[in-house]
Amino acid sequence: MPLTASSKIPITPAEGPIADQAFNHAAESLCRIGREFYRRGWVFGTSGNFSAKISTSPLRLAITSSGLDKGSLAAADILEIDSDATVLRGSGLPSAETALHLVIVRQLGAGAVLHTHSVCGTLLSDRFAADSGFAIEGYEMLKGLAGVSTHEHREWVPILENSQDYAALSTELASVLRQYPQCHGVLLRKHGLYTWGQEIAEARRHVEILEFLFEVQARLQFASMPTPSLI
Numbered sequence: 601m602p603l604t605a606s607s608k609i610p611i612t613p614a615e616g617p618i619a620d621q622a623f624n625h626a627a628e629s630l631c632r633i634g635r636e637f638y639r640r641g642w643v644f645g646t647s648g649n650f651s652a653k654i655s656t657s658p659l660r661l662a663i664t665s666s667g668l669d670k671g672s673l674a675a676a677d678i679l680e681i682d683s684d685a686t687v688l689r690g691s692g693l694p695s696a697e698t699a700l701h702l703v704i705v706r707q708l709g710a711g712a713v714l715h716t717h718s719v720c721g722t723l724l725s726d727r728f729a730a731d732s733g734f735a736i737e738g739y740e741m742l743k744g745l746a747g748v749s750t751h752e753h754r755e756w757v758p759i760l761e762n763s764q765d766y767a768a769l770s771t772e773l774a775s776v777l778r779q780y781p782q783c784h785g786v787l788l789r790k791h792g793l794y795t796w797g798q799e800i801a802e803a804r805r806h807v808e809i810l811e812f813l814f815e816v817q818a819r820l821q822f823a824s825m826p827t828p829s830l831i
């Protein structure tokens with residue numbers, strides 16, 4: 601059907617912020633996730649960061665500003681950035697980890713990227729660092745991961761050595777995602793989880809599923825360890 605004047609798809613300007621509606625919707629959702637994840641113990645202190653793609657071409661992300669308490673995020677704390685992490689809307693600085701969000705969005709076509717710092721993820725990321733990852737298999741909860749339809753699934757969770765050199769870390773993350781294109785999340789050692797989804801709701805669900813499975817794995821791993829002697 602030919603396009604009429606009223607049905608033409610609006611052309612997004614190459615520069616400048618994206619339409620308010622997409623940004624506002626993403627900002628509200630990211631704030632809600634921040635409050636929930638804080639309450640559940642996954643983003644204490646000012647840890648964690650969240651992003652959502654609000655435009656593919658040109659690439660635009662709504663992303664949390666750096667250094668903020670995620671339990672009390674407001675829409676004004678969300679920035680709009682372009683593919684170079686230049687801030688187009690909002691005040692504040694994007695997290696130093698923004699480069700990792702951009703790698704995941706570009707490489708996997710993700711619509712949202714969520715990063716948490718949980719106790720169990722932190723413990724496991726160190727326990728299995730020498731193996732560069734660990735497998736989770738046999739659990740019904742695995743079916744909460746996109747594309748997984750049976751508990752017989754084997755999920756490999758890659759672990760990257762943590763670094764403050766985010767350019768180098770981005771290169772390593774890109775390499776791991778090429779090596780494990782089917783994975784649903786990556787851990788940084790003694791740091792936290794990166795997971796993603798086609799949209800915000802799916803990424804949120806992946807955090808919930810992976811954090812559940814991490815807790816199961818951590819309890820299994822550490823429950824059998826000998827208690828240090830007090831004598």
Ligand SMILES: [Zn+2]
Pocket residue numbers: 647648649697715717791792
């Ligand atoms: Zn972090």
